[in-house]
Amino acid sequence: MTTNKTALLLAGLGLLAACGGPSKQDKREAAAHTPARTVVTPAADTVRLPAPYTTKSVSNRVNIQPWPAGKTPVAPAGFTVTEYAGQFDSPRWLYVLPNGDVLVAEASTIPMSLPLKVAAELRLDKSRSLRDHSANRITLLRDTNHDGTPDLRTTFLANLNQPFGMLVMGNNFYVANTDGVLRFPYQAGATKITGAGQRVLGLPKGGYNNHWTRNLLAAPDGSKIYVTVGSGSNVQEHGPENEVRRANILEINPDGTDEKIYASGLRNPIGLQWQPGTGQLWAVVNERDELGDELVPDYFTSVREGGFYGWPYSYYGQNEEPRRKNERPDLVKKALVPDVALGAHVAALGLTFYDKAAFPARYRNGAFIGEHGSWNRAKYAGYKVVFVPFANGKPSGPPEDFLTGFLAGNGQDAYGRPVAVTTLPDGSLLVADDAADKIWQVSATP
Template identity: 65%
Template sequence: MKHLFSWGPAAALLLLAGCNQGQPKTDTPTNTPAQAVESPDSVAPSSAAAPQLPEPFATKSVTKRSHVIGWPAGKTPTVPAGFVVTEYAGNFNSPRWAYVTPNGDVLVAESNTIPTTTKKKIAAKLDLDPSKSLKETSANRITLLRDTNQDGKPDVRETFLSGLNQPLGMLVLGNYFYVANTDGVVRYAYKPGQTKITGPGQKILDLPAGGYNNHWTRNLLASADGSKIYVSVGSGSNVAEHGMENEQRRANILEINPDGTGEKIYASGLRNPVGMDWAPGTKTLWTAVNERDELGDDLVPDYMTSVQPGAFYGWPYAYFGPKEDPRRKGERPDLVQKTVVPDVALGSHTASLGLAFYSGKNFPAKYQNGAFIGQHGSWNRSEFSGYKVVFVPFSNGKPTGGMEDFVTGFVANPAEKEVYGRPVGVTAMPDGSLLVLDDAGNKVWRVAAQPGRGA
């Protein structure tokens, strides 16, 4: 490994292995987030058939981390015929999420995983993580981009807000700008069009910070009438190996009032729900979810699903419906039976994080009202999966097919485990284009339909 300096390969592998979670404890949890929810007595039918899944441990758990080499000059991702992809903006420090303000500004949250243990701190300091997920520090800022002449390239760039704590989700609601740090939701006084926030923030909601691997991210989404805010919180472990007392208010989508009061669990058992959006023309919330590791190459599929209020989606006791995880066998048969089957499988270990519905008219008809999902890419699989943006077609608010590739070309050389970058957040733009956040490549890509290709 070329980043080891005086460290040998064996030492580096030992260090990185130490960063992984151990085997789960066998203690029976005394509580679970689902106990705070009035779960439905029956499981609602899914709009898509569940995939055929292998048995747990049919293949051994494998660690295969990508080596990010960056984008060569002039190189871009690949898009289908009829589309063009260009660099919207570059020179970021881990651009992970984007939000479009009501006046059309693009806000980019720059943040990343930071080490919390001695082993991880050493790995970060010596640059031992070739996937570029783990760094010594996080930029902890939000950058504003403004395209004043509407040419598809921003000509104004400002630091909108800094001094944050691993920010991700952003939201403008009323006279406030909200940001979801890893440890809570903060709001600031905001006026449309301002390019910088200098006033103090008000923390309206405390959240459990950090989490398993990259589960430090917290996303925000407002209801259509602005009366509620939904907050996603990932799990603190792979499969509750530290006990359920460590998972309070985690693996959930929370619902709060705009002032932070009235918190309740909207849905639970969602291991790491990051992307959230409303299906066009409906009042149905959808989310993209990272599923668990260490059950083999093809378990468990990440998924996108409609979110039923009060429903339980399985974590950590079951997956993809009432399929019991053998590592939590016999602990909560009641919750196993109540586990809702997700709507669309997105492939195992794809790290499906971004989610954006396309309500524009510039893309061809098949893409309109459908969902785009950013897949950050695998580490727990013998062959790479993810590292692309996929598309799921929708009609009348329901999926009409499985996922298909949309933005690819992030993998440079599979044999050498080399990738150019790693897509994360996806954002639909008012001009009908789509932004793709590449946190490892430190770029924001713009995908647009070629003239005459729309509806």
């Protein structure tokens, strides 16, 4: 491979600085000795933030190995883990239809505008977060005999463009491609979509850092749809014009009209859910890279209408981003502190509140979060599902490990990478594993 090809790929994936060490600007900012800080969250927890560049930014991608025969992820005592379904092509997101059918969005991250052979030669796809194609389809799973295992499997919708978020509203089915929201006629119980779709909203497609996922959530009264759009860069290094409508949660009418920004400064919001009981909107957000191993924590937060959450000018509240220093002090002062720190670079993606009764009472109304796993950290972080307990509508404790065992334990290999999490009508939890192409089911042991 030529040196030029290598540089092109790394630059296109936003990894050049990480692989080659801090840039000159990074070194200048590090020399300014920005102090370590502590932040008190709305739940009165203390988050300790080291100084930027305390450790060198590294690229450390996991090697994916097949799950050994008979091995599954590990849940706490009192739970059983089984394979719900397999043989997918990057099962990225899950949606449970009103009748209990499970929709699986199969889509992949693809290096943008780069020769795929270069990616293969560099083996940057060893984590299976990069592939040479995207399946671009939605698969339906149905358990026709109610034995807990799906026995009907059909292609629900195909020929999409990196589909992710899915939503049923009345007689319409919505899907969020990376470049827009489509609406299709839908009939309850249908096993596939046959009618023509209508594009109700165009969106800026996945950016330089491959923030291509677009999630959907309906307002409780069905009057609005909320759409997540991640940033097109790490910290706006490609200019503000590249970030128009990005790093936001958008609000639209069901027909795509009356778009407005519901909340902003969210670098890559993905999981989006209404909290049971309170009706408060919550989200999980991927934060920025290349400030060191422990910066910046991904987070789980309530989302305030009109709220600004810092990106790209500050992080975890009003801690100024050294690469955007003194650019927007007015916005830095407005930045809200997120509720729950999840750890730096864990790549928090999936989110579901547990509103069923099958699990023990302590899990009810708490949140399960799928952590896809780090690439910008010397020691791997994430690669698990965590649980955040709630009481009286607020987080009542720190994130705790719930589903682990995805890392092989040798410091370089993993068997899978959890993404979406959702619940079935029977109260079990489904976890999409887009590296192993499986969906795991966690059930309370009778």
